[in-house]
Amino acid sequence: xxxxxxxxxxxxxxxxxxxxxxxxxxxxxxxxxxxxxxxxxxxxxxxxxxxxxxxxxxxxxxxxxxxxxxxxxxxxxxxxxxxxxxxxxxxxxxxxxxxxxxxxxxxxxxxxxxxxxxxxxxxxxxxxxxxxxxxxxxxx
Numbered sequence: 209x210x211x212x213x214x215x216x217x218x219x220x221x222x223x224x225x226x227x228x229x230x231x232x233x234x235x236x237x238x239x240x241x242x243x244x245x246x247x248x249x250x251x252x253x254x255x256x257x258x259x260x261x262x263x264x265x266x267x268x269x270x271x272x273x274x275x276x277x278x279x280x281x282x283x284x285x286x287x288x289x290x291x292x293x294x295x296x297x298x299x300x301x302x303x304x305x306x307x308x309x310x311x312x313x314x315x316x317x318x319x320x321x322x323x324x325x326x327x328x329x330x331x332x333x334x335x336x337x338x339x340x341x342x343x344x345x346x347x348x
Contacts (some may be wrong), residue, residue, distance in 0.1 A: 221241045254331065257268070264306045271326070285311070289315070296310075324346060324347070
């Protein structure tokens with residue numbers, strides 16, 4: 209089973225994400241975001257990512273935290289032309305995170321994302337698999 213799946217639908221893209229822990233779910237969502245922006249980044253290892261940035265995000269709940277985290281990463285990616293695909297979290301809770309994001313400099317992105325929607329974000333733990341899962345809508 210993949211950590212994330214990118215499903216293109218009409219004028220949007222759905223990113224289905226799963227992880228053993230909430231931190232892993234966030235990391236896999238970051239991987240999926242980077243893979244959509246620049247598919248080659250999906251093959252990179254953390255050691256290949258020379259660019260990094262400290263990140264701190266606060267939100268009212270875990271679902272909002274995920275969208276705010278990815279939105280902040282997306283803004284930094286656009287600003288610096290860096291495909292961020294890895295993260296380490298020094299602090300992580302239901303409504304806050306702090307850590308570092310890692311990426312690689314790119315000349316351009318293959319795809320563009322305008323925003324990440326709050327619409328279908330509902331983080332749940334699947335009782336059968338034991339994995340946390342959610343769906344993100346990437347607005348193009």
